[in-house]
Structure formats: C-alpha cells, structure tokens
Amino acid sequence: MAVIRNPRKNALIAASLVAPFVLTFALVFAYPTFQVIRLSFTDSPLIGDGEWIGLDNYWRLLSDRLFYTSLWNNGYFLLLTVVPTTALALGMALLVNKLKGRWQALVLALFFLPYILPVSVVTEIWTWMLDFQFGILQPVITLFNGDPVAVFRNPYWVMPMIALVTVWWVNGFNVLLFIAGLRNIPRDLYEAAALDGATARQRFLRVTWPLLWPITVLVLTLQLILQLKIFDQVYLLSQGGPFNTSYVPLLLVYREAFQLNEGGYASAIALVIFVIILVVSVLQFQLLRIVGRR
Amino acid sequence: MRGARKVENLVLTVCGLTAALVWIFPIYWAVVTSLRSESHVVSDDAGLLPDGFNLTAFTDALFNTQIVRWYFNSIGTALIITIGVIVSCMMCAYAISQMRFPGRRLLYGIVLASFMIPAQALVVSQFILMSDLGLVNSWAGIILPQLIVPIVIIVYKQFFDAVPKEMREAVILDGGGEYVLLFKLYLPLNWGITTALAIITFIGAWNAFFWPFLVTTTEDMMTIPVGITQVNDVFGVAYARLMAVALLAAMPVALAYLIFQRRVTEAVMISSGVKG
Numbered sequence: 024m025a026v027i028r029n030p031r032k033n034a035l036i037a038a039s040l041v042a043p044f045v046l047t048f049a050l051v052f053a054y055p056t057f058q059v060i061r062l063s064f065t066d067s068p069l070i071g072d073g074e075w076i077g078l079d080n081y082w083r084l085l086s087d088r089l090f091y092t093s094l095w096n097n098g099y100f101l102l103l104t105v106v107p108t109t110a111l112a113l114g115m116a117l118l119v120n121k122l123k124g125r126w127q128a129l130v131l132a133l134f135f136l137p138y139i140l141p142v143s144v145v146t147e148i149w150t151w152m153l154d155f156q157f158g159i160l161q162p163v164i165t166l167f168n169g170d171p172v173a174v175f176r177n178p179y180w181v182m183p184m185i186a187l188v189t190v191w192w193v194n195g196f197n198v199l200l201f202i203a204g205l206r207n208i209p210r211d212l213y214e215a216a217a218l219d220g221a222t223a224r225q226r227f228l229r230v231t232w233p234l235l236w237p238i239t240v241l242v243l244t245l246q247l248i249l250q251l252k253i254f255d256q257v258y259l260l261s262q263g264g265p266f267n268t269s270y271v272p273l274l275l276v277y278r279e280a281f282q283l284n285e286g287g288y289a290s291a292i293a294l295v296i297f298v299i300i301l302v303v304s305v306l307q308f309q310l311l312r313i314v315g316r317r
Numbered sequence: 318m319r320g321a322r323k324v325e326n327l328v329l330t331v332c333g334l335t336a337a338l339v340w341i342f343p344i345y346w347a348v349v350t351s352l353r354s355e356s357h358v359v360s361d362d363a364g365l366l367p368d369g370f371n372l373t374a375f376t377d378a379l380f381n382t383q384i385v386r387w388y389f390n391s392i393g394t395a396l397i398i399t400i401g402v403i404v405s406c407m408m409c410a411y412a413i414s415q416m417r418f419p420g421r422r423l424l425y426g427i428v429l430a431s432f433m434i435p436a437q438a439l440v441v442s443q444f445i446l447m448s449d450l451g452l453v454n455s456w457a458g459i460i461l462p463q464l465i466v467p468i469v470i471i472v473y474k475q476f477f478d479a480v481p482k483e484m485r486e487a488v489i490l491d492g493g494g495e496y497v498l499l500f501k502l503y504l505p506l507n508w509g510i511t512t513a514l515a516i517i518t519f520i521g522a523w524n525a526f527f528w529p530f531l532v533t534t535t536e537d538m539m540t541i542p543v544g545i546t547q548v549n550d551v552f553g554v555a556y557a558r559l560m561a562v563a564l565l566a567a568m569p570v571a572l573a574y575l576i577f578q579r580r581v582t583e584a585v586m587i588s589s590g591v592k593g
Contacts, residue, residue: 033416033417033418034418034419036416036494036495036496037412037416037418037421037495038418040408040409040411040412040416040495040499041408041409041412041413041424043401043404043405043408043409044405044406044408044409044470045409045424047401047405047461047464047465048427048431048465050446050461051443051446051461051462051464051465052431052434052439052462052465054442054446055439055442055443055446056434056439056442058442058445058446059438059439059441059442062441062442062445069441069444069445070445070448115336118329118332118333118336119333121329121333122329122330122333123326123330126330126333126334127333128578129334129337130333130334130336130337131582132574132575132578133337133338133340133341134337134340135574135582136341136344136571136574137340137341137343137344139520139524139570139571139573139574139581140524140567140570140571141523141524141526141541141542141566141567141570142524142526142542143526143542143543143545143546143563143566144542144545144563144564144566144567147545147546147559147560147562147563148343148344148346148347148560148563149343150559151346151347151350151556151559151560152343152346154554154556156359157358157359157556159346159365191340191343196585199582199585199586200586200589200591203586203591204591207591238591241589241590241591245589248435252435252437254437254527255526255527259546273437276437276440276441277531280440280441280444281444281531286441286445289441290441290442293437293438293439293440293441294438296437296438297434297435297438300435301433
C-alpha cells in the first residue's frame with residue numbers, strides 16, 4: 024500500500040531522518056577521504072599548507088627501505104597469526120560445541136573474555152608475563168632457549184611474541200564465529216551420516232568441514248584485513264624495534280605524520296596501505312571461494 | 318553404551334575446562350599480582366597461588382595516578398558515541414529501509430563502500446580536520462570520527478526490512494507519520510538488537526586506542542586505554558600497580574560482557590554477517 028502523500032514532504036522527512044548520519048559522515052569521513060588523496064600529492068607538513076608535487080611522494084615511497092622492511096615484517100606477522108588463529112579457533116569451537124549446558128557457556132565465556140579487553144590492558148598483562156627478570160613465562164622460555172630472553176628487545180623473538188599476544192587477544196572472536204557456523208549445520212545431516220555408518224572422522228571431513236568452509240573463509244579474510252593494519256600492540260610492546268625488526272606500515276604513517284611532521288608523505292603511505300589491504304583481501308576472498316567450490 | 322557416553326562427556330568437560338583455565342591464566346595472574354605488595358611480587362617466594370589480600374596497589378592506582386579523570390573521559394566519550402551512533406544510524410537505516418526518496422540507493426551504496434575503508438587510512442586527514450576546527454585534545458575531537466560505524470546501519474536495515482508490512486499499515490491508518498512509525502513501532506520491535514548493538518558500540522568506544530591516542534595531547538584529556546600506558550612511564554617498573562591499573566581499566570567492559578553475555582555474543586555474530 025502506497026502512502027498517499029506529497030512526495031516533497033516525504034523527501035523532507037527522509038532528509039531529516041538521514042541528516043544526522045549524512046552530515047557527520049560528510050564531515051569526518053567523506054571530506055577526510057578526499058583530503059588524504061589530495062594531501063598525498065603535496066609536500067604539506069601535518070599542520071599547514073604545502074606545494075603540489077605530483078607523484079613525488081609515491082616515488083619516494085618506492086625507494087624507502089623502511090617501507091619494504093615494514094611490509095616484509097607485516098607479511099611475516101600475517102604468517103604467524105592468520106592461519107594459526109583460524110586453526111586454533113576451529114579446534115576450540117569444536118571442543119566447546121561438544122560440551123553441555125552451563126559448562127559450554129562457561130568455557131566459551133572464558134575463551135572469549137580476552138577479546139573484550141582494551142589493547143593496552145592486554146599488552147601490559149603480557150609485558151608482565153614475559154618480563155625478563157620476573158616474568159612467569161621465563162622458565163618456559165628458558166626450557167626452550169637455555170636462557171631467559173628479553174623477548175620484545177630480541178630481533179628473533181619480537182614478532183612471534185607480538186603474534187602470540189595478538190592471537191590470545193583476538194582468538195575469542197573467531198571461536199564465536201565458528202560456533203555460529205557449527206550451530207547452523209542441520210543436525211539431521213549428522214544423524215543421516217551416523218545411520219550410514221560414518222566414523223567420527225568421516226563425519227568431520229564430509230559434513231562439518233565442507234559446511235563450515237564459508238565461515239572459515241570469513242574468519243581468514245577478517246583476520247587478514249585486521250592483521251594487515253596492526254599498530255596498537257606493536258607500538259605498545261616494541262615500538263617497531265629492535266633494529267626495525269617489528270616495524271609495520273602503520274607505524275611508518277604514525278612516525279612520518281606525527282613525529283617527522285610529513286603530512287603529505289604519510290598520506291601517500293596510508294593510501295598505499297589501503298590499496299594493498301583492498302587488493303590482498305579481495306584476492307584472498309575470491310581464491311578461497313574457488314578452492315571451496317571444488 | 319550410556320555409561321560410555323557419560324565418561325566421554327566427563328572427559329570432554331574436563332578437557333574444555335582445563336583449556337579454558339590455561340587460556341585465561343594471564344588474567345588470573347594479573348589479578349594475583351595486583352593483590353600483592355610490590356616487594357612480594359618480585360620476591361623468590363611468590364608462588365602461583367593467591368596469597369594475602371593487599372589493596373595497596375589499587376589505592377595507589379586510584380590516588381597517585383589520574384585514573385579517575387581517565388575513567389570520567391572514557392565514560393563520557395563512550396556514552397556519547399554510543400547514543401550518537403545508535404540514534405543516527407537507526408534513523409538513517411529506517412529511511413533507507415522504509416521510505417522512497419531520491420538518492421536512497423546511492424546513500425546505501427556509500428554506506429556499504431565506506432565499510433571497506435579502514436579508519437586507520439584516514440587518521441592523518443582527520444587529525445588535520447580536528448586541528449582546523451580547534452578540537453584536538455577535546456572530547457569532541459575524540460568523539461567525532463568514532464561516530465561513523467556503517468555496520469550498525471547495515472544491521473538495522475536488515476532488521477527493519479523484516480518487520481511485517483501489515484503492522485506498518487495499521488499505524489498509518491491511525492494517522493501515524495514516519496517518526497511515529499520509527500519510535501513507536503520499529504524501535505520497540507527491535508529493542509533486542511538495539512541493546513546488543515549499543516553494548517558492542519560502547520565496548521568498542523571504550524577500547525578504542527589509536528584515535529584517542531593521536532588526538533589527546535595532555536594526560537588529563539586521555540581516555541583510560543591511553544592513560545594507563547602513561548603509568549608505566551612515570552613509575553618505572555611497579556608491576557602490582559600496573560596490573561591494578563590494567564584491571565581497573567578493563568573492569569567496566571568485562572562486567573558489561575559478563576552481565577550481557579548473550580547480547581554481546583549475538584551482536585558480534587550478527588555484525589560479522591553470521592546468524593547464531
């Protein structure tokens with residue numbers, strides 16, 4: 024049923040409904056989006072005007088060794104986090120899914136809890152856990168290494184340890200997504216499989232895994248995007264050191280803009296990072312869907 | 318057969334609980350540490366089990382840092398962000414879902430597209446904007462960029478789309494306009510998702526680090542996740558106090574989660590595009 028009303032009045036009412044969002048969006052999102060593109064072609068400092076310099080910032084970026092180092096480090100970080108947290112979360116979700124009633128709720132809540140902590144709380148807890156002198160995990164590290172390690176000041180330990188902290192922090196979110204996926208698998212599929220005499224392994228490989236694949240793709244993609252733009256935990260745990268071994272692209276943006284007063288150059292880096300995230304995540308998403316269709 | 322089933326369940330429950338306790342150990346350890354004296358924390362006889370109930374670290378944190386001020390900033394900004402996001406996104410989603418007006422499709426397209434742009438890509442130009450507006454190091458500066466959460470519009474639109482048309486017509490026959498429809502019909506029907514979205518928006522705003530870290534320049538304007546990183550700098554290594562401060566910072570969101578567990582879980586699932 025169409026509401027018989029003056030279309031002009033209707034448009035005015037609609038405008039008043041969308042106005043709060045649209046005006047805020049225009050001011051703090053759309054305008055800065057255009058600005059960051061414009062700035063990337065100038066030599067502006069952070070505050071103040073600059074000259075139009077065309078593609079110079081992008082050429083400069085191409086020969087910035089720290090940029091390549093940071094990309095390489097972030098790639099290594101992806102290897103250490105994306106697939107491991109997905110596999111771990113799947114295992115945890117399968118375990119939680121087998122539990123009954125209150126125990127299930129309790130175990131799930133405990134797995135999820137770290138995810139809702141502020142990042143600086145997470146890094147402070149782990150700084151203490153891994154403290155060189157008094158950290159409770161140093162005996163464990165000594166077991167593997169022979170000596171205690173100042174992990175966030177050691178070029179070999181720093182990335183794996185930031186990855187460990189990150190996985191601990193975000194894993195609960197992935198567990199939750201897998202649980203949702205598991206609950207959406209119709210029960211009668213398992214009953215039918217059991218009637219056909221399928222073993223637990225076959226039931227997992229033929230029913231659970233294929234039906235869970237869309238969620239796995241989602242988790243992998245969300246994690247890829249998230250871990251491509253890390254800043255907080257790196258800044259708080261190692262500040263990119265030692266010897267730039269944990270330097271990541273967003274740290275470069277932060278340093279250029281807010282410490283070296285290079286607004287234009289920082290904008291160019293931010294844009295390149297954005298394009299990389301977009302390309303990599305679209306590629307991965309499509310690739311994983313093709314793999315799933317086979 | 319039933320006996321074997323029971324044993325299997327018991328084994329699984331024990332496994333699950335053990336894994337969960339190992340997983341949560343860092344939080345347990347933070348609590349144990351925060352309840353010790355600084356000298357006991359680093360002494361050789363500090364065991365794994367809680368011993369004593371020393372609140373010095375907490376009183377220290379409350380009286381010798383600006384934590385109360387950071388609490389005030391966090392509560393204020395997070396509440397305003399939550400209300401702002403929920404109200405503006407709900408109104409916008411209602412218009413997109415239920416009304417016909419020029420530019421409707423384009424608007425929804427922009428909302429979907431902005432979902433792809435990472436907020437981090439914009440911090441430089443957002444900072445310059447805040448500086449031009451004179452809002453650096455103010456609540457407004459902390460709040461404004463955090464008001465754009467496109468996913469809330471997307472979720473609301475889905476829920477509004479699902480409201481039966483007959484209910485709408487009944488209200489219109491009674492002479493109700495669009496605002497009456499939204500606040501007397503669509504909102505009450507969707508209180509569940511509204512509280513769920515409000516809780517995760519609040520948790521997200523409380524936990525936000527990168528932007529508040531950039532836009533605040535003095536300690537008295539910091540939100541709590543940014544402020545607590547200063548404690549370290551001022552006092553050197555004092556782990557009992559550091560853990561007390563960290564726990565105080567996490568308390569509101571941890572409580573919100575424990576109280577509204579199911580709502581939080583629901584909201585996290587729905588806003589990631591999966592139905593639980």
